Amino acid sequence: MTGNALLNDAPLLRAEGLTRYYGRRLGCRDVNLEIHPGEVLAIVGESGSGKSTLLGLLSTELEPSAGKVSYRMRDGEMRDLAGLSEGERRLLLRTDWGFVRQHAEQGLRMAVSAGGNVGERLMAVGWRNYAGIRDEAIDWLGRVEIQPDRIDDDPRTFSGGMRQRLQIARNLVTQPRLVFMDEPTGGLDVSVQARLLDLIRSLVADLGLAVIIVTHDLAVARLLSHRIMVMKEGLVIEQGLTDQVLDDPREAYTQLLVSSVLAA
């Protein structure tokens, strides 16, 4: 890819003045951002900083109090997401987007087999041939390093790291263009985290995915993201190139976050 191709492309998603109150309490206020194809944006901050609220707004799970989110559909048209019909919105969520949640139980169907969890998304986009679906599911289980002989087991028998990898396969099998991730490595052992991070890193690069990842872990942001936004008390207080913000943080709060980490 030439540099100009990268620079001239239009944004995939754009948020303008995005604001959300819970009653009188502020979730996040006046957030503006753009994400381009292939770009990984990390949203960092402590609990309560508004980062998960922002992710909910971007992914249409929450309705904004003010502001809007636009998305470039596969036909190239930039659409205001608030203007989509419920059917269009669901199709978007099932096909063009992925959402990897911190708790795999919330992103998987726990009583359905591993293969079924992956195949279900394919059926949702119109796959009908059973053998084809099964082959594709086995292929994806392999890509997330799950042995093919586990295809008929249900995820309740899987370890935390395996469940998370299965959730990733379920999300990526429809070849989405944009994936939201909410603390995807949270609560996992360090060695399991490292494996998962490396898997996410290589899949994102190979597939050219755009990713918006919420994390409180600066090492995760450092490893995965191109750009970073730092949130505090519902506001974006600092943003830029990931290594620049982490190596030369300007705001007092960012300096505190960076200095509080053992090695980021």
Add this chain to the structure above:
Amino acid sequence: MTAHLHTPDAPPRAVPVPLLPTGTLLRVEGLAKEFTLHLRGGTRLPVVDGAAFEVQAGTCVALGGPSGAGKSSILKMVYGNYRTDSGAIWLADDDGAVDVAHAAPRRMLDLRRRRIGYVSQFLRVIPRVSALDVVAEPLAAEGVPADTARARAQELLARLNLPERLWGLPPATFSGGEQQRVNVARGFIASQPLLLLDEPTASLDVVNRAVVIDLIREKKAQGTGLLGIFHDADTRDAVADVVVDVSSFAGRPQ
């Protein structure tokens, strides 16, 4: 031919910008920076003030001066890793020059892939990625087929005498000198016209230091411009065409 300067991502500049003559890869003007340490009561730490120099194609410019004079910070500003308070860092690009100090993040990433490489002092290790892939990655990012990139990575690691049994392993457990050779190979494999070197021989023995000197000379012969910090005078004398004394740009303590 004269390259026209423009900054697609920056607000229009009031002052007319100079033109970069052909062969000038980098022009740094009036560069100033200080750190404000909010966790230390807002202590201000001046780094540089008024740094100015150029790098021409096919030459190596060494940043000299005592430790703490801001050499490494200047290198990091040129790479967009540190912010710049004032001044300009003009980097030649295909269709004109770009001011790194004002380039948007996406533009900066694009410049790093195509125009400016960096051998940092320490390797930032990525879990589970082999030394060979760490080295091949910048070349693969240029669009070179994976096999070719890996073959070139093998050549470089062999030249730098990294034992072949280590190539397939992630460098996390390597010694300082082994990690530095991986880092050097990663920096030299790509073909960006400007290469920044932050003490590339600091942890190396005499034999491998000589290999790095050869690699630098080869880059110069290919027309690459280099901007480096060299802790030992022998290496510096062997490769540098110009030495810029950074202490003359020292930030004034307040």
